[in-house]
Amino acid sequence: MTNFTSVIERRNSHSVKWDNMEGIYPIPDASDILPMWIADMDFAAPSAVIEAIHRRLEHPVFGYSIVPEESKTALSNWLQKKHQLSIENDWIIFQQGVIPAIAAVIETFTNKGDKVLIHTPVYPPFTHVPTRMGRVVETCRLIEKEGSFALDAEAFEKCLQSGVKVFILCNPHNPGGKMWSKEDLTVMAELCQKYNVLILSDEIHSDLIFKPNKHIPIMSVAPDKNNIISCFAPTKTFNLAGIQAAAIVVSDENKKQQLNEHALMHGQMELNPFSTAALQAAYNHGESWLEELLEVLSSNMDYVIEQLTSKVDGLKITKPESTYLLWIDYRDTGLSEKEIMDRLLTKGKLALDPGTKYGAAGEGFLRMNVACPLATIEDAVARFIKALS
Structure with missing residues (x-):
């Protein structure tokens, strides 16, 4: 206990x-x-995370390190077991956090002046990051319903018609704690595919779900996985925010290569050995x-x-x-x-x-x-x- x-x-x-x-x-x-x-x-x-970091500390050399394949396997196994989402290890790109991951996707797949769509109210970096990059943030207000929120599909489609390049989804929703239904996610995915809008899904809260609710990754219902880039992390789930470890999951090989080029352009390094140890221990032993x-x-x-x-x-x-x-x-x-x-x-x-x-x-x-x-x-x-x- x-x-x-x-x-x-x-x-x-x-x-x-x-x-x-x-x-x-x-x-x-x-x-x-x-x-x-x-x-x-x-x-x-x-305790499994703390012990894993202690074990890594027992080796006195903290030089450049690579992220082992076991880290990707730990994440892919977790997503399959907890959310019935099947991914391949090759789809995973590690990042220092979900916010840097969002920034990388926005910078890679949009240009200054392009439109980025968000729901509102929503997590503040969804607004701040694109705005500071010179993108135009379009907002689609969620409907208040019985103390929670609901999708306004008609308003959402109207926003997509205005020339939006990327839609940032908060799944589950922060700050409202809303669990998006399979029907809602399907509507969003189909409309974004119809208007050729890339979906960037922040699923950092996907493990903090109260029974009998169940998280549905949008990648699992989308008609085309290649139109989805999803972000996951152990940091909210296991209180590891300061460890700084997250993952971008992208099935499209071309998009993956573009994101890898973006990382090289910005001199971005791999995860450090302590975040790697923490991530593996959390996903393998934290349930x-x-x-x-x-x-x-x-x-x-x-x-x-x-x-x-x-x-x-x-x-x-x-x-x-x-x-x-x-x-x-x-x-x-x-x-x-x-x-x-x-x-x-x-x-x-x-x-x-x-x-x-x-x-x-x-x-x-x-x-x-x-x-x-x-x-x-x-x-x-x-x-x-x-x-x-």
């Missing part, structure tokens, strides 16, 4: 989440603020740890939802189907985003993500990370209630 109850002190560990609060939130003193914003967990990584984690996350979500909706007027929270992120609807409180953020930060000493960080469609919402021990969750809930009392 893994210890998901102990609170691990992360301050003074160069943590973005815990040690960079003054750089994120404009308040005089952020030292006593509880951070529940960025998407990493306050749990120790699986039982993940099963325990999902039970903890589900329980944390139930607690937060029950406490906040019963004790704070005007809050609505629907339990997500995936991720460890709650999308909190505070529109009925009558508070503006500035007002609620000021209250949370100054009175409650609690840091959440404001909804507009995910686009204008996120106005009236907050994103809360619940991947932490119950004691931290209880503290956060008490701070939230105090802030809005």
